[in-house]
Every structure is written in structure tokens, then in C-alpha cells.
Amino acid sequence: MELDLEGADLKSVLNRLRRAQGQISGVIRMIEEGRDCEDVVTQLAAASRALDRAGFAIIATGLQQCVTDIDTGRKNGEDTEQIRNRLERLFLSLA
Template identity: 70%
Template structure:
């Protein structure tokens, strides 16, 4: 399944990923500086949520594309697509 996203959606996902990238760099600095464990874990959780949201946005776009193309909803293809989407969702769980 090819990833085709509208410019606004793509920008939103890329911004989330850049934010997570900055958070991860900050977490590395915190660890190197010997910062409080609770603060590090809080930042790890925030970075994880940012990555999850980016992943869900990409999956939602894939679902939207699948629903917009009803001619590709033949039974074997639908089952295969469902299995692929389920695997993607579970990979973020």
C-alpha cells in the first residue's frame, strides 16, 4: 500500500515526528546529565505518544484511501487489506 497524503496531513505528521525527534534528543541530554528518573520517564512517555499519533495519522490516511476506492473492495483483497491494517494497528499497541 503506497502512502499518499495531502500536503496538510503530511505536514502535520512530519511536524509530530520532528517534535518527537527533539524530545528524544532532550531525553538523551537528560540521561547524560543525570537528571531525575521521573522527569526522564515523563519525557519518554511524551515522545512515545507523539510517535503513536504520527503512526495513527498515517494509518487513518490509509483507511481513508481504502474507503475512497470501492472498486478495490473485492472479497480476497478486502480480507488481505484488513489483515494488513490490523497488523499496523497492533504494531502501535
């Protein structure tokens, strides 16, 4: 299934990823500066949450597209159960 994010969905995902990118850069800078461990971990946790939310948004959009048009979600003649299993593995990869 190809990723087809449109309009607000795409903008939201890209914003989350850019936020995470900035937070990760901040973590690197904090470590290089020898900042307090608690501050570093707090910033790292924020970056992790931003990445998780972006991943969940991508998966949710994929699920929505799959539910609305099951044929576009098929790969190499997959049946509905195989599609469900593939999507479940994707979801669990973020858990």
C-alpha cells in the first residue's frame, strides 16, 4: 500500500517530524554541552513521542485508506486477512 497523505494529514505529519528533528538536534547539542541528564532525557522523551505520533498518524491514514478501498491495499494478491496482519505488524512496530 502506497502512502497517500493529502492536505492537512500530510502537513500534520510533516510538522510532527520536523518537531522531532529539532528536538533530536537539541538533544545532541545538550549532550555536547554536558547538560543535566534529566533535561536531556526529558527532551529525548519529547522527541520520541513526536515520532510515535507521526507514525500513528501515518498508520491511521493507511488504515482509513485500506478500509475505504480494500483493493488499493492489496500486495501481490493478498487476501483481507493478510492485509490485516500486515497492518497489525506495522502498528505493533510502533508499540
